[in-house]
Amino acid sequence: MPAQGGTKSMSEKKNVWLERHAGSKHGLVFGVIALAAAAAIFSIDTYTKIEGAIAVLYVIVLLLSAEATTRTGLLVATGLCIGLSILSYLLTHGLDPDLQTALRLTVALAALCVTAALLLRNDRARTNILMTNAALRESERRYRSIFDMTRVALWERDYSRVRAYIVGLKEEGVTDLRDYIRTHPEVIPQCIAMIGVVAANDAAVDLLGRRAGSNSPGVMSHFISPANEAFLDVLQAIFDGASFFEGMAEITAEAGETKLVLLSISFPDDPAAFNRVVVSMVDITQREQARKALVEAQAELTRAARAATVGVMSASLAHELNQPLGAIVVNSQTLLRWLDRDPPDLAAARRSAERMIRDSQRASSIIHNTRSLLSQSQEGIEQVDLSALVRDTLALMEHELEKERTTVEIVQIARVPSISSVKIEMQQVMINLIANAVQAMSAARSENRRITIALDAADNAKVVAITVRDTGPGLSADTLEKLFFPFYTTKESGMGMGLSICRSTIEARGGSLVGSNHPEGGAVFEIRLPVEVANA
Ligand code: ADP
Secondary structure, eight states: OHHHHHHHHHHHHHHHHHHHTOSHHHHHHHHHHHHHHHHHHHHHHHHSOOOSOGGGGHHHHHHHHHHHSOHHHHHHHHHHHHHHHHHHHHHHHSSSOOHHHHHHHHHHHHHHHHHHHHHHHHHHHHHHHHHHHHHHHHHHHHHHHHHHHOSSEEEEEEOHHHHHHHHHHHHTTOOOHHHHHHHOTTHHHHHHHHOEEEEEOHHHHHHHOGGGGOOOTTGGGGTSOTTOHHHHHHHHHHHHTOSEEEEEEEEEOTTSOEEEEEEEEEOOSSGGGGGSEEEEEEEOHHHHHHHHHHHHHHHHHHHHHHHHHHHHHHHHHHHHHHHHHHHHHHHHHHHHHHHHSSSOOHHHHHHHHHHHHHHHHHHHHHHHHHHHHHTTOOTTOEEEOHHHHHHHHHHHTHHHHHHTTOEEEEEESSOOOOEEEOHHHHHHHHHHHHHHHHHHHHHTTOSSOEEEEEEEEETTTTEEEEEEEESSOOOOHHHHHHTTSTTOOOSTTOOSOHHHHHHHHHHHTTOEEEEEEOTTSSEEEEEEEESSOTTO
């Protein structure tokens, strides 16, 4: 945009001129003296009989005018001096001009022209110098205001001595600076002491304290510890002749606290400019602290999750083992009774012992299965015939069912296909649902204690549905809401883990488990399972 450029240079020139003539008193004095000198020279040249090139003295007028006026003013003054010289000549020699006086006039006029030309050239050169100076000052002013106002901490440092020292090492034949420093550790503190502080902006002072702005010798040793790895990297960058350095560095603030900053240094191309190297610092102490806290929190969470898993596993084991262990105790008591008979009923004792073996094997399978369930393992998946599984489960619970005077009816609504599942898992789910039904009816002292287990197929035999319905008190609104929450129980000696385990077992195999109240009373739980194992 030339117009703008033009306007700018015009105004710059104006400023320069104003600056040159700053204190117009100075210009006025020179102007008055110039006018007085011109009048005096004219009088001497016109009214005295002195024979000589008096008009040459107008040069003095031009020299004085140059101090008082602009280029145009100087041209006007030159024209005036030439005019006065000619006028004076005409007044004194107008009627009989001779060669000598004409030559004197010519010499004087030539002197005036040459002086004016030199003054104009000189003026242009001076104006250029002043404009350059003004531009430099403006740029320095702008730089200063950016330096002072920015919220990034800026630190102007003098690296000239450090650079000279490092270049000196290179010239002495050092090729590996780090290696050299390893054998000469004193180099680091020496280099730190060589750095001078030129200036620090407000943000740097806020970050590091007032001393950051001090340019007393060796001040940097308060901020940079000799053990600082980043400082070694900075020295290496100077050694390599790099144009910049960026990295994280620890800086000790005046108050003694360590600040972590993102350091950025631009090294100048000109070695002479190493006396003013700008170092920018962004305080990342809090960000780093927050990051560390997050990492610690995550580690803590992982530990807590592991502890919770262990907790769930032990709670689950305790809950699931309760039933087979209880059965083993009952069967061993029965076995003892058969043996105590006279004569001992060995056949019956044998049956009890076999039941004990079966229950112990089940306890062992439960432990194994809980482990594989927690690790989401697919181990032990087989084709499970649900009708057979339900019958086996009832056989396992016959003692409990008998004790609580509960009858169980199996209703086969449709022929159900075998499902891919882990048998012991499904058995545990059924045991939990049946045991809950028995306990609910027993606690409510229900007259008619009946459990109906219905097997059905849905969705073109792709899904099987098993419902377990009882004739107990049903589920209260509160229970319905929290039924599957771990550790939710309404029983005095309950753990509140059974249904939560059942649901996660069924869901792990791609199915669902819901609980509700039957319209005719009692609770009903429905399991839906895909025939093919979901995540096989
Ligand atoms: P627990 O049997 O240890 O209490 P569960 O998770 O198996 O744990 O059951 C949670 C709660 O759900 C039980 O305490 C009970 O209040 C309720 N509940 C479960 N099944 C039935 C049911 N068939 N009838 C009535 N309430 C039930």
